[in-house]
Amino acid sequence: MNLTDSVLVPLLIFTFLSSVQCELLTFGIVGLAGSLGYYVYDRYKCDYNECCIHEYIPADLDRLETMLSTKLFGQQIARETIINALKDHRGNHDSPKALVMSFHGTPGTGKNYVVQMIAQAYYKNGVQSKYFHFFNGRNTFPLQRKVDEYKEELQKIITASLIECKESIFVFDEVDKMPEGLLNVLVPFLDYNTYHKSSKGEIVHQNKSIFIFLSNTGSSQIVQTLTNLWERGKKRDDMRLQDFEKLIADGAFNEKGGFYHSDTIQTSVIDHYVPFLPLEERHVKKCLARAFTERGSVPNQEMIEEALSHLTFGPEPYNLYSMAGCKRIEQKVAMILYRKQSELKAND
Ligand SMILES: Nc1ncnc2c1ncn2[C@@H]1O[C@H](COP(=O)(O)OP(=O)(O)OP(=O)(O)O)[C@@H](O)[C@H]1O
Ligand SMILES: [Mg+2]
Numbered sequence: 001m002n003l004t005d006s007v008l009v010p011l012l013i014f015t016f017l018s019s020v021q022c023e024l025l026t027f028g029i030v031g032l033a034g035s036l037g038y039y040v041y042d043r044y045k046c047d048y049n050e051c052c053i054h055e056y057i058p059a060d061l062d063r064l065e066t067m068l069s070t071k072l073f074g075q076q077i078a079r080e081t082i083i084n085a086l087k088d089h090r091g092n093h094d095s096p097k098a099l100v101m102s103f104h105g106t107p108g109t110g111k112n113y114v115v116q117m118i119a120q121a122y123y124k125n126g127v128q129s130k131y132f133h134f135f136n137g138r139n140t141f142p143l144q145r146k147v148d149e150y151k152e153e154l155q156k157i158i159t160a161s162l163i164e165c166k167e168s169i170f171v172f173d174e175v176d177k178m179p180e181g182l183l184n185v186l187v188p189f190l191d192y193n194t195y196h197k198s199s200k201g202e203i204v205h206q207n208k209s210i211f212i213f214l215s216n217t218g219s220s221q222i223v224q225t226l227t228n229l230w231e232r233g234k235k236r237d238d239m240r241l242q243d244f245e246k247l248i249a250d251g252a253f254n255e256k257g258g259f260y261h262s263d264t265i266q267t268s269v270i271d272h273y274v275p276f277l278p279l280e281e282r283h284v285k286k287c288l289a290r291a292f293t294e295r296g297s298v299p300n301q302e303m304i305e306e307a308l309s310h311l312t313f314g315p316e317p318y319n320l321y322s323m324a325g326c327k328r329i330e331q332k333v334a335m336i337l338y339r340k341q342s343e344l345k346a347n348d
Contacts, residue, residue, distance in 0.1 A: 052131065052165035056124045059167070061087055064121035071117070072110050073326075074283035077241050078103070078274050082114065085272050086210075095207045097192045100269055102175075104218040104248045105276025108325025111214045115171050118212075122169060131168045133161060137178035137215075144179040151185040158189055159198045166208040175215040175259060183262050186211065190269035213270075217259060218251035222275050223315065230320065236277070244275040278321035284311065287326035291333040303340075307332045 050056050061083065068079045082101065089099040103111040116127055123129035135141070141150045161168045172178070188196050194207040222244055229239060249270070279287075288307045292299035299307075310332045313319040 050125055050130055052167065056129070057122060057131065057165075057167050058124060059090055059122045061090060061121065064117060067117045067121065068114070072114060073286045074236070074279050075110055075114075075276055076237055077239060077244070078110070078114065078276050081241055081272055081274050082118075086118070089210070094194070096194065097269070097271075098190055098206045098209045098211055099271060100190050100211045100213075101272045101274055102213040102215070102248075102270050103274045103276060104215060104251075105222060106216065106219045106278045106321070106323070106325060108322070108327025109276035109279055110325070111276055112173065115173075115212060115214065118210075119169065122167075131161070131165045133157070133168060133170045135170070135172050137172060137174035137176065141178050141182055147179040147182050150179065150182055154182070155185050158186070159202065159204050162189070162204045162206055162209060163202060166205045169210045169212070171212045171214065173214045175213045176217045176255065180256075181262070183213075183259065187269060192269075213259075215259070217255040218248035218273075218275075219278075221247045221251040223278055223321065226277055227315075227318065227320070230318075236280075239277075241275070245273045248273040248275055279325045280320055281308065281313070281322070284308065284322045284326055284329070287329050288333060291330050292337070295333060295337055297337055303336055306336055 045051065046053060046055065064086070065083050068083065072079060085099060085101060089095055103114070105111060119129065119132045120126040123132055126132075127134070135154075141147075158170065161170075172183070175183070189204075189206050189209070190211060195203050195205045198204050225244060225247060226236075226239070229243065230236075285304055285308070288304050289299060292303065297303075307329070311329075312323045313321060314323050315321075
């Protein structure tokens with residue numbers, strides 16, 4: 001053995017072994033850091049990001065009840081029906097299906113307002129929660145000819161959302177402006193099943209979710225019935241859900257739009273048809289008083305009367321109900337206050 005062999009070979013072997021050891025050590029450290037990082041992320045991710053856990057989904061129905069009792073005027077049937085339905089669904093751990101409610105009524109009677117309150121009570125992040133999904137019939141699904149595309153899209157969104165969180169809420173606003181047939185794609189999600197399998201074989205749990213439809217369909221039937229009952233001397237507070245439920249379902253089913261001759265209704269997957277009654281002057285006055293107060297002003301009789309004069313009441317001959325409910329009242333109030341301030345400045 002010459003000198004090269006006896007010195008260089010062991011040196012080469014040593015260098016090789018050290019470098020392997022070094023690599024292994026590096027891998028080890030990187031691996032450990034990675035696992036630690038993942039552990040820390042997994043442990044604390046819900047402290048900073050919304051997760052599908054109780055902390056982010058308190059579903060505080062007592063809070064909702066208080067909100068509805070103090071902020072929603074003239075909708076005693078809707079208030080009771082909604083609270084009871086939510087309590088029942090929430091309290092039943094083996095709920096046989098998703099909760100499905102359909103809100104009907106004339107404009108400005110509180111349908112979206114109530115949906116916002118439900119979102120606030122259910123989710124820590126309210127309507128901003130990633131588990132709260134809002135679709136507008138007119139804007140999200142504008143074209144009848146694209147109905148098949150929309151169906152596919154909607155099915156994917158709902159499947160993915162329910163896989164991410166069972167306690168998702170889906171709201172479909174302006175259902176009457178939706179393409180006919182679109183809602184049929186929802187039937188498997190709304191039907192009597194705790195879960196179903198998607199086309200890709202994924203298990204989709206659906207019985208903890210809530211679906212809410214909003215529309216003006218059935219409104220004329222609601223107004224007509226309310227007027228008839230009023231003519232017979234029945235008080236608004238004595239009216240019951242049964243006075244309206246059937247006729248709304250029939251009205252919705254036969255009016256043009258998303259519900260028109262729809263499987264969603266035919267298969268009876270809608271649990272509650274909720275009437276939102278047209279608002280009378282006394283209710284609108286409460287909305288006005290609130291709008292003035294929120295702007296830091298205490299309204300006098302004259303201011304309330306002026307605001308009321310901008311609203312239309314109908315239908316003939318009794319003109320009992322505000323045609324736009326409490327909608328856009330803030331703008332009227334702002335206008336009156338602005339004019340008052342301008343007058344004060346002019347007199348200074
Ligand atoms: N019953 C009510 N009690 C108190 N405030 C109400 C009521 N209804 C409506 N409002 C007020 O009017 C605003 C508009 O109402 P909302 O958007 O809920 O009407 P809507 O029933 O959804 O009408 P549309 O059918 O036109 O969509 C609400 O944000 C709320 O401030
Ligand atoms: Mg609305």
